[in-house]
Amino acid sequence: MHYEPIKHSIDRFISSSAFLKKLFFKALDIYLLRTWHIHKALKHFFADKKSALKVFDAGAGFGQYSWYISKKNKKAEIVGLDISQSHVDKANDFFKKINNDKVSFVQGDLTEFRQNNSFDLIISVDVMEHILEDQKVFNNFYQSLKEGGVLLVSTPSDQGGSDVHDHDADTSFIDEHVRDGYNKDDITEKLKIAGFNKVEVKYTYGKAGQISWRFLMKYPVSMVNKSKILTIILPFYLLIIVIPCLILNYTDLVTKHKKGTGLIVNAYK
Numbered sequence: 001m002h003y004e005p006i007k008h009s010i011d012r013f014i015s016s017s018a019f020l021k022k023l024f025f026k027a028l029d030i031y032l033l034r035t036w037h038i039h040k041a042l043k044h045f046f047a048d049k050k051s052a053l054k055v056f057d058a059g060a061g062f063g064q065y066s067w068y069i070s071k072k073n074k075k076a077e078i079v080g081l082d083i084s085q086s087h088v089d090k091a092n093d094f095f096k097k098i099n100n101d102k103v104s105f106v107q108g109d110l111t112e113f114r115q116n117n118s119f120d121l122i123i124s125v126d127v128m129e130h131i132l133e134d135q136k137v138f139n140n141f142y143q144s145l146k147e148g149g150v151l152l153v154s155t156p157s158d159q160g161g162s163d164v165h166d167h168d169a170d171t172s173f174i175d176e177h178v179r180d181g182y183n184k185d186d187i188t189e190k191l192k193i194a195g196f197n198k199v200e201v202k203y204t205y206g207k208a209g210q211i212s213w214r215f216l217m218k219y220p221v222s223m224v225n226k227s228k229i230l231t232i233i234l235p236f237y238l239l240i241i242v243i244p245c246l247i248l249n250y251t252d253l254v255t256k257h258k259k260g261t262g263l264i265v266n267a268y269k
Contacts, residue, residue, distance in 0.1 A: 018097040025064045033249045034154055037264050038191040039202045041152055046072050053120040058110055059127030063091035066103050080105040114140040116183040123152045132178045138194040145269045156181035160261045203260030212228030212245040248268040
């Protein structure tokens with residue numbers, strides 16, 4: 001499934017104005033289940049952190065999480081990194097338009113980027129499944145955090161997080177993934193090898209979340225890839241299913257999952 005071209009097309013459209021980009025970010029906050037889980041984790045973090053912070057948005061993409069964090073802590077200094085120069089340029093342009101000089105973005109590779117003892121918080125959302133040399137990245141995260149700093153990771157689990165099943169074990173829903181997902185023990189071990197002294201891993205996307213993901217993400221992306229005609233009917237499809245799916249999202253958020261297709265990881269230095 002070709003997901004990156006869709007992301008770039010969306011980015012070109014929303015970057016035409018700061019208003020459109022804010023509207024898009026607000027829509028993502030409501031629409032995507034992973035943002036619900038990330039926001040919940042960040043609320044716990046910011047409850048104990050009232051002072052100015054330095055934050056690293058690792059694999060920033062559109063910059064929506066940097067925007068969210070900048071609203072929650074107006075004193076925060078945020079550095080975002082993305083491998084796409086296009087994403088970086090558009091994100092910098094957006095924050096310039098809204099007169100926020102505390103947020104900046106750079107182009108780079110997470111396997112090489114390191115700023116020793118610099119950040120209070122590192123956030124990495126749906127990035128690690130795209131990186132083959134993940135141990136290098138975890139090592140860099142650890143070295144880049146200050147003592148007492150926190151790493152927050154959202155990533156697919158190995159229980160179908162990339163929508164891989166036995167009959168198509170070599171094909172993930174998103175072609176750009178280099179792994180189908182992380183095992184809880186595997187990612188814990190890698191983070192401890194990097195030096196983290198405490199690692200907490202929780203499942204997300206239980207049964208309710210998986211149903212919502214199919215209707216809100218998998219089927220719409222499949223429709224866009226398949227036919228322009230199906231793209232035309234997409235808004236009507238979304239109007240029908242969005243409310244039931246948001247209820248499923250909330251159910252997933254407040255449920256403690258014994259298993260799930262996503263992981264939320266907190267690692268402490």
